[in-house]
Amino acid sequence: MESLGNEKNHIIPYRTFLYVLAGLIALTLTSVTLTQISLGTLTVAMALLIAAIKSFFVLRIFMHLKFEKRMFSIGVTAVALLISAVIIITLLDYLYR
Amino acid sequence: MSAHAEIHRDDLASKTGMWLFLFTEMLLFGGLFVVYSVYRFRNPVAFHLAAGELSVFIGTLNTVILLTSSATIAMSVTAMQKQNKKLTLLLLGITVLLGIAFLVNKYFEWGGHIREHIYPGSSVLALRGQGDVLFYGLYYFMTGLHALHILIGLVFIGFITVFVVRNKVNPENFVLLENSGLYWHLVDLIWIFLFPLFYLIT
Amino acid sequence: MSPEKNTEEPSYLNYKGKYKGIFSWIFSTDHKRIGLLYLFSILSFFIIGATLGLLMKFELIAPGATIMDAQSYNAFFTLHGIIMIFAVVIPGLPAVFGNFLLPIMIGAKDVAFPKINLLSWYLYVTGVTLVLISQFAGQGPPDTGWTFYAPYSFRTTNTMLPAVFGAFVLGFSSILTGLNFLVTIHRMRAPGMTWLKMPLFPWSLYATGWIQLLATPIIGITLLMIVAERTLHIGFFDPTLGGDPILYQHLFWTYSHPAVYIMILPAMGAISEIISTFSHKTIFGYKFMVASILAIAFVGYFVWGHHMFTSGMSGTALYTFSLLTFLVAIPSAIKVFNWISTMHKGSIDLKTPFYWAMAFIFVFMIGGFSGLILGSLAANVHLHNTHFVVAHFHFIVFGGTGFAFFGAAHYWFPKITGRMYDTKWANIGLVLFFLGFITLYGPMFYLGFKGMPRRYFDYDEVFHAGNIISTMGSWILYSGLAIIIINLFSSLRGGKKAVSDPWGGKTLEWTIPSPPPVENFTETPVISKGPYDYK
Numbered sequence: 085m086e087s088l089g090n091e092k093n094h095i096i097p098y099r100t101f102l103y104v105l106a107g108l109i110a111l112t113l114t115s116v117t118l119t120q121i122s123l124g125t126l127t128v129a130m131a132l133l134i135a136a137i138k139s140f141f142v143l144r145i146f147m148h149l150k151f152e153k154r155m156f157s158i159g160v161t162a163v164a165l166l167i168s169a170v171i172i173i174t175l176l177d178y179l180y181r
Numbered sequence: 182m183s184a185h186a187e188i189h190r191d192d193l194a195s196k197t198g199m200w201l202f203l204f205t206e207m208l209l210f211g212g213l214f215v216v217y218s219v220y221r222f223r224n225p226v227a228f229h230l231a232a233g234e235l236s237v238f239i240g241t242l243n244t245v246i247l248l249t250s251s252a253t254i255a256m257s258v259t260a261m262q263k264q265n266k267k268l269t270l271l272l273l274g275i276t277v278l279l280g281i282a283f284l285v286n287k288y289f290e291w292g293g294h295i296r297e298h299i300y301p302g303s304s305v306l307a308l309r310g311q312g313d314v315l316f317y318g319l320y321y322f323m324t325g326l327h328a329l330h331i332l333i334g335l336v337f338i339g340f341i342t343v344f345v346v347r348n349k350v351n352p353e354n355f356v357l358l359e360n361s362g363l364y365w366h367l368v369d370l371i372w373i374f375l376f377p378l379f380y381l382i383t
Numbered sequence: 384m385s386p387e388k389n390t391e392e393p394s395y396l397n398y399k400g401k402y403k404g405i406f407s408w409i410f411s412t413d414h415k416r417i418g419l420l421y422l423f424s425i426l427s428f429f430i431i432g433a434t435l436g437l438l439m440k441f442e443l444i445a446p447g448a449t450i451m452d453a454q455s456y457n458a459f460f461t462l463h464g465i466i467m468i469f470a471v472v473i474p475g476l477p478a479v480f481g482n483f484l485l486p487i488m489i490g491a492k493d494v495a496f497p498k499i500n501l502l503s504w505y506l507y508v509t510g511v512t513l514v515l516i517s518q519f520a521g522q523g524p525p526d527t528g529w530t531f532y533a534p535y536s537f538r539t540t541n542t543m544l545p546a547v548f549g550a551f552v553l554g555f556s557s558i559l560t561g562l563n564f565l566v567t568i569h570r571m572r573a574p575g576m577t578w579l580k581m582p583l584f585p586w587s588l589y590a591t592g593w594i595q596l597l598a599t600p601i602i603g604i605t606l607l608m609i610v611a612e613r614t615l616h617i618g619f620f621d622p623t624l625g626g627d628p629i630l631y632q633h634l635f636w637t638y639s640h641p642a643v644y645i646m647i648l649p650a651m652g653a654i655s656e657i658i659s660t661f662s663h664k665t666i667f668g669y670k671f672m673v674a675s676i677l678a679i680a681f682v683g684y685f686v687w688g689h690h691m692f693t694s695g696m697s698g699t700a701l702y703t704f705s706l707l708t709f710l711v712a713i714p715s716a717i718k719v720f721n722w723i724s725t726m727h728k729g730s731i732d733l734k735t736p737f738y739w740a741m742a743f744i745f746v747f748m749i750g751g752f753s754g755l756i757l758g759s760l761a762a763n764v765h766l767h768n769t770h771f772v773v774a775h776f777h778f779i780v781f782g783g784t785g786f787a788f789f790g791a792a793h794y795w796f797p798k799i800t801g802r803m804y805d806t807k808w809a810n811i812g813l814v815l816f817f818l819g820f821i822t823l824y825g826p827m828f829y830l831g832f833k834g835m836p837r838r839y840f841d842y843d844e845v846f847h848a849g850n851i852i853s854t855m856g857s858w859i860l861y862s863g864l865a866i867i868i869i870n871l872f873s874s875l876r877g878g879k880k881a882v883s884d885p886w887g888g889k890t891l892e893w894t895i896p897s898p899p900p901v902e903n904f905t906e907t908p909v910i911s912k913g914p915y916d917y918k
Contacts, residue, residue: 146255147362
């Protein structure tokens, strides 16, 4: 069994990270601004949606998932779905009491 | 085991192990998100009002700090791949400083609340009502646990920095650097969700 | 315990490494030695837990206080539960047989992270030490039950923190073991061993690894919340502060139900190995077995509310959990059907491990059916918190995981020790154990059905007769257990030397010497056939 090192690794340019960072900060400021305007119940949904989009970019680019084997992305998605499922099922109790 | 173990290196195994560990961290905080969901559902108004008492400025500042530190540690991997040891160390150093800045902000933020006797178990908090008790309980517990993870992350990055200096982590063998980055990004991810849930539900 | 004559390499038992004496064991990163370290610890705690059980049963032989008062009884069943659940059955098969056999069965030299493997054991020892400390520190031993239900768990003045921390540390040990096995299976299978050529015991450890990884953190955080309640009055589960005690139950069971699949899946995996080998026949429906293992792990994540039917949950939650509970029984049933079908027209070799497997199927079915009864909402109202539940989980956990553990111990004894056990005493022990088991737990179904509550040190006279029978069963069981364990220990010295393949098994562990050399295989095996190639 030979060494399985990092030979074939893809190198992400510095610029890419800086662009993504700029986008993430922009999204952050957007969510702050939008929540100052009260949109009722939509406010939180929108803030969480933006959080989800930010997470997507952190996972995809910063954490390299775009260039890793697909099983990692599947794993992350599955875990996120699992946590959501547990929350939803627990809320089935509280929503209908 | 003999020296055979060193020769047979498997970076993919190492990375897989790190991702699996990240899954456990996601579920650890996940349990707290369950608690948050339930109590937010039961106390919407109190949560909304209590959130208004937190400083959006500090929260946003901390978010930007953490996002930037994620970018810097991600860039340190590129620097390593490009065999630029000095830049790698510089970026790691900036990451650590940003992490410390986050913790300093947190210290002052918490200090402010504690000075006003808003902390778990205080009678002042109890008098404000159950919704407030739960909001601040979750606030301290979740941001506290998160801050603990920042500290752990900083120690981890600290060790990796030393390894880089000593060339134990080098362009031929840097999976540990990547793994420390992954851990740090996770800490950032958790904050990406904590921020709106505590500061922006106004 | 001397090396096989044909190998140049010493066995893992005789290997002389960097350390000497006991240090060569407690500093070893060899998965085989770590497996035995776990065996030693787990067996010790099992004996402690079983003795606690014996004493509890003695208390229950008559109404009123027999040998202890109510508070002591509460402490007894708490410690019995904590030890048996967290220190015995959850680590049990994975930590002992998983550690020893998994790398060998997939053709690897060790697990993916041998040092983390050793750390897992250190964490185990730390965790159980903390649990034991809770018995003697401060204000009296924990008395909440192993379930640590709020609000009592944060209101009781008895010592709770060491036990809670102990459970937390044990959880961390479990997570690391699961993580290790997952990476091992993903990355270290021998060339040619595709996923669908992997035997069922490794498959079961794979699914179990996912549960260990993904469920345990939930109890980790929940225990931390209990600590926060006790020390900081944080209010998550305190009704006076706005918290909901039922939320504690949700969080607790979100882990503790999948935990029972951590207990049973490796057991089922071991049983599959035993049945195939002693039927000299390939497992019937291998792909369905794999699918069932994964299905049990997956669906098992969503049924936790069936522990909470009488707690005050909403109607919607009640029928959702009941429906899902019935669904999770289906893949288990498929497995039982496939085990029987494997035996059908096989060339059965009646040996001790096979007797254990048959006993397993018998008690597992009873435990499983009683679980369906408990999963029915209307019946549950009547049976919750009675001895019916106690019978159910002892049949399925002690019967299931316990019987499989003893079956696995006898099956793999030659491989691990290089000796054969004494068959006569093994079988006598088994028969006594089995008869004792049925006598001990069988009456509890009746007693519970008639209304005898659990976790009470006293009961109404009308339950007396059943309890006498049950307590006598505990004595028979305990004697059987003693014979089994003493027989295995004495066979370590006096048993006949074992060959590589005493049973005619087809999985990889039977191709290497008994006991194995340190690096398991002199040459990495190349796989071309399925795991149970008996044709």
